[in-house]
Amino acid sequence: MTPEPNELSRRERQIMDVLYELGRATAAEVRERLPDPPSYSAVRAMLRILEDKGHLRHEQDGPRYVFIPTVPREEASESALRRVVRTFFDGSAEGAMTALLDLGVEELDEEALRRLADRIAEARREGR
Numbered sequence: 001m002t003p004e005p006n007e008l009s010r011r012e013r014q015i016m017d018v019l020y021e022l023g024r025a026t027a028a029e030v031r032e033r034l035p036d037p038p039s040y041s042a043v044r045a046m047l048r049i050l051e052d053k054g055h056l057r058h059e060q061d062g063p064r065y066v067f068i069p070t071v072p073r074e075e076a077s078e079s080a081l082r083r084v085v086r087t088f089f090d091g092s093a094e095g096a097m098t099a100l101l102d103l104g105v106e107e108l109d110e111e112a113l114r115r116l117a118d119r120i121a122e123a124r125r126e127g128r
Contacts, residue, residue, distance in 0.1 A: 007053060011038070015046055016055060016069065020076060024068045026061075 008016065011034075018033045019025055031043045038046075047067055050056050058065040069076065081096075089095035101108075108116075 008050075008055070012046060012050055012055075015043070015050060016076075019056060019067060019069050020073050024059075024066050026064050026066055030067070 014034055015030055018030050021033070022029065027040060027044045027047055030047070031037045031040055034043070037043070047056070047058075047065075051058060051067070054070060056067050056069050058067050060066075071079075085091060085093055085096045089099070
């Protein structure tokens with residue numbers, strides 16, 4: 001069973017963001033990247049809670065534990081995006097895509113626009 005990301009507190013979500021960014025990390029490495037970091041022991045406690053919830057696992061590397069997300073980054077990003085679309089765009093993928101295009105219009109060159117058009121055409125062919 002895949003753990004639900006909406007079960008996470010703000011700090012737990014920040015920890016998971018760090019782990020997805022790094023791929024794997026020790027408690028000290030996680031703590032270094034957290035905004036306004038709590039104590040080392042608090043980070044360790046939250047990592048144990050996240051492991052109990054099924055969001056991560058650990059491997060022993062000498063005397064240290066290395067923490068690794070249990071859900072692949074792609075699956076977690078899709079779940080997070082669905083949550084954003086549902087929460088901020090009333091479930092409208094069109095509304096979310098329009099907002100993204102408005103945010104990044106300066107960054108889109110002709111090649112990026114072509115790839116987006118190709119992806120839209122592919123979705124149409126697949127009946128989505």
